[in-house]
Amino acid sequence: MPRNTRKSSAWRWLWPLAVLALLWVANPVISDRDRFSPYLLQIVMLSGINIVLSVSLNVVNGFAGQFSLGHAGFMAVGAYTSAYFTMSVMHTPLRLMSAGEQAAWMVGALILSGLAAGFCGWLVGMPSLRLRGDYLAIVTLGFGEIIRILIRNIDQIGGPRGLSGISPLTSFFWVGAVAALTIALSRNLLDSTHGKALLAVREDEVAAESLGVDTTGYKVTAFVLSSALAGMAGCLFAHYLVYIHPDSFWFVRSIEIIVMVIVGGLGSTTGAVLGAVIITLLPEVLRNADVLLADAHIPLPFLLKDYRMVIYSLLLILLMLVRPKGIMGGAELSWKSLRRLFRRQSEGARA
Amino acid sequence: MEELLQQIFIGIVRGGVYALIALGYTMVYGVLRLINFAHGDVYMMGAFFAYYTALKLGVKAATLPGQLTVMAAAMVGCAVLGVVIERLAYKPVRKAPRLTALITAIGVSLLLENGGQIVFGPNTQPFPEIVPVRQVARLGSITVTNQQVLILVSCLGLMLLLQFFVHRTKMGKAMRAVSYDRDAASLMGINTDSVISVTFAIGSALAGAAGVLLAIYDPTIDPLMGLLPGLKAFAAAVLGGIGSIPGAMFGGLFLGMAETLVAGSKLFSSYRDAIAFAVLVIVLLVKPTGIFGTGAVEKV
Numbered sequence: 142m143p144r145n146t147r148k149s150s151a152w153r154w155l156w157p158l159a160v161l162a163l164l165w166v167a168n169p170v171i172s173d174r175d176r177f178s179p180y181l182l183q184i185v186m187l188s189g190i191n192i193v194l195s196v197s198l199n200v201v202n203g204f205a206g207q208f209s210l211g212h213a214g215f216m217a218v219g220a221y222t223s224a225y226f227t228m229s230v231m232h233t234p235l236r237l238m239s240a241g242e243q244a245a246w247m248v249g250a251l252i253l254s255g256l257a258a259g260f261c262g263w264l265v266g267m268p269s270l271r272l273r274g275d276y277l278a279i280v281t282l283g284f285g286e287i288i289r290i291l292i293r294n295i296d297q298i299g300g301p302r303g304l305s306g307i308s309p310l311t312s313f314f315w316v317g318a319v320a321a322l323t324i325a326l327s328r329n330l331l332d333s334t335h336g337k338a339l340l341a342v343r344e345d346e347v348a349a350e351s352l353g354v355d356t357t358g359y360k361v362t363a364f365v366l367s368s369a370l371a372g373m374a375g376c377l378f379a380h381y382l383v384y385i386h387p388d389s390f391w392f393v394r395s396i397e398i399i400v401m402v403i404v405g406g407l408g409s410t411t412g413a414v415l416g417a418v419i420i421t422l423l424p425e426v427l428r429n430a431d432v433l434l435a436d437a438h439i440p441l442p443f444l445l446k447d448y449r450m451v452i453y454s455l456l457l458i459l460l461m462l463v464r465p466k467g468i469m470g471g472a473e474l475s476w477k478s479l480r481r482l483f484r485r486q487s488e489g490a491r492a
Numbered sequence: 493m494e495e496l497l498q499q500i501f502i503g504i505v506r507g508g509v510y511a512l513i514a515l516g517y518t519m520v521y522g523v524l525r526l527i528n529f530a531h532g533d534v535y536m537m538g539a540f541f542a543y544y545t546a547l548k549l550g551v552k553a554a555t556l557p558g559q560l561t562v563m564a565a566a567m568v569g570c571a572v573l574g575v576v577i578e579r580l581a582y583k584p585v586r587k588a589p590r591l592t593a594l595i596t597a598i599g600v601s602l603l604l605e606n607g608g609q610i611v612f613g614p615n616t617q618p619f620p621e622i623v624p625v626r627q628v629a630r631l632g633s634i635t636v637t638n639q640q641v642l643i644l645v646s647c648l649g650l651m652l653l654l655q656f657f658v659h660r661t662k663m664g665k666a667m668r669a670v671s672y673d674r675d676a677a678s679l680m681g682i683n684t685d686s687v688i689s690v691t692f693a694i695g696s697a698l699a700g701a702a703g704v705l706l707a708i709y710d711p712t713i714d715p716l717m718g719l720l721p722g723l724k725a726f727a728a729a730v731l732g733g734i735g736s737i738p739g740a741m742f743g744g745l746f747l748g749m750a751e752t753l754v755a756g757s758k759l760f761s762s763y764r765d766a767i768a769f770a771v772l773v774i775v776l777l778v779k780p781t782g783i784f785g786t787g788a789v790e791k792v
Contacts, residue, residue, distance in 0.1 A: 208591070268777050272776060275730070276780060279726065280777075282723075283727065283770075284769070284773065286723075286765070287766050287769050287770060290762075291766070293762070392723065393719075399595075404595070407589070450602065450606035451603060451606045451607050455599075457596075457599035458596050461588075461595050462596070466588070
């Protein structure tokens with residue numbers, strides 16, 4: 142019996158709360174333009190949103206082993222629903238609101254976006270999760286594109302012009318809170334009956350079914366959960382950038398999220414977090430690499446900045462050739478694994 | 493009615509090109525079980541190989557030997573490119589989990605797109621007029637141009653050649669064997685590595701031909717032009733049943749027609765890019781392995 146099944150259930154949900162408290166304290170400092178660079182803040186915010194996306198996609202692709210490629214579509218549903226909601230219902234300007242009121246609006250928008258995207262996930266998942274492997278991949282990709290083109294054709298939400306003038310409700314706290322919630326959900330899910338059932342489906346669907354696991358039911362619920370979280374990420378995204386366009390959610394973004402999951406290591410929540418941070422940071426690091434190199438007096442015949450996307454794609458290929466199972470290779474970072482690592486090292490030192 | 497027939501005809505022309513791209517997807521999937529995400533970009537490279545060859549030839553590009561040179565340059569260039577991609581990016585991860593190869597494929601696709609934007613420039617460029625358009629026939633109410641005839645004849649010819657190759661040559665037989673069971677084929681003394689390379693070469697050459705044909709028809713090219721046709725061709729391959737060569741041909745023609753019909757209708761024209769996926773979703777929900785696909789027998 143693995144030890145973590147006996148882990149006290151209070152701690153499972155206590156640590157996210159502790160993180161929330163920390164975020165609440167840190168929020169004013171980090172959001173202050175004078176004390177924290179807005180450029181860095183932007184990278185942090187986008188990393189946070191990407192963490193929500195990749196961790197939630199990992200639930201379907203990594204845990205349940207169902208290859209879904211339509212995550213951006215659900216993100217779009219969440220973004221547009223919540224943006225339309227706050228734009229049409231919220232009439233007081235943001236600066237005239239108390240912090241409590243703002244929080245209430247944000248929570249409302251998040252819940253609504255989660256519900257809408259979750260419902261779409263159910264609509265898409267119900268029929269398509271009967272399909273296997275690459276067929277499921279192309280159908281989810283197709284649904285993502287259909288959602289995008291539908292949005293392009295609805296004039297009330299801007300159509301091909303995009304939707305602008307969304308209130309900037311998203312703060313550092315909210316991004317962190319949703320990310321912490323997503324990570325906690327994903328970690329705790331694996332220890333639950335539901336999570337074990339998903340793993341069984343991934344390992345061998347026929348065997349799982351013959352043991353009485355309702356494979357379709359579990360797959361669909363995982364899909365709905367994942368879509369709902371993607372919708373919330375969309376809500377954060379819309380209320381952070383204050384402008385959304387249907388083409389921000391096309392299949393290239395779905396592919397980007399999949400890249401995050403696999404670069405980190407499919408099936409590992411830690412990996413999904415790492416992958417999201419790396420894929421968000423990498424282009425920015427390459428953008429700034431020239432300054433660093435110039436400071437270090439390393440002359441280059443060209444500017445790295447101009448070639449950053451080429452370098453990015455080369456690094457991606459190289460990483461997969463060197464570590465085919467991703468950075469974490471399916472392993473998780475936890476207190477237990479850290480302890481094991483230290484024990485092994487001290488044993489190595491003694492030997 | 494007349495307009496409908498005309499639309500169907502244009503759809504067949506466009507569908508032929510999609511089918512050529514879809515063939516590459518389906519062949520690679522057949523032997524490697526890999527969705528070659530970079531295939532749409534190989535198609536783009538074909539158009540650019542043709543572009544530079546045509547520029548080099550100047551006015552001579554519009555003569556018959558010139559046209560053949562342009563076509564040959566694109567097909568050979570793409571075939572070499574396909575084999576290089578396979579050797580460098582896919583072969584080393586053949587034993588790794590399947591999704592790893594998918595990510596390297598995405599990496600190659602990004603590399604070609606972003607590299608293309610640096611080497612060729614990011615802007616849309618006009619493709620030289622190597623086959624000046626002229627109306628050659630009227631079948632009842634349908635207008636037929638020489639470009640459309642060229643595309644139809646080329647697609648048909650290439651598909652017949654492919655059928656001959658796959659079913660009548662030794663290499664084709666080996667390819668079918670590898671696609672049926674790679675390990676068993678290798679135990680029977682088939683050099684699977686060279687079969688896979690040949691598959692990539694042929695699939696990429698077909699994509700290159702498609703790139704030239706579509707560039708002649710819609711004479712603008714840019715480094716991102718492969719994205720959407722690549723995706724639609726992939727949808728076509730899955731629609732027909734991925735791994736099946738007749739399936740890819742059928743899927744391409746079907747999607748091409750569906751798309752032009754929707755684009756031509758007054759009510760739904762803005763849904764043009766969605767129709768390929770809508771058709772795909774409906775077909776797969778009814779027949780989960782595509783129209784010509786055979787469901788894998790599941791061993792328990």
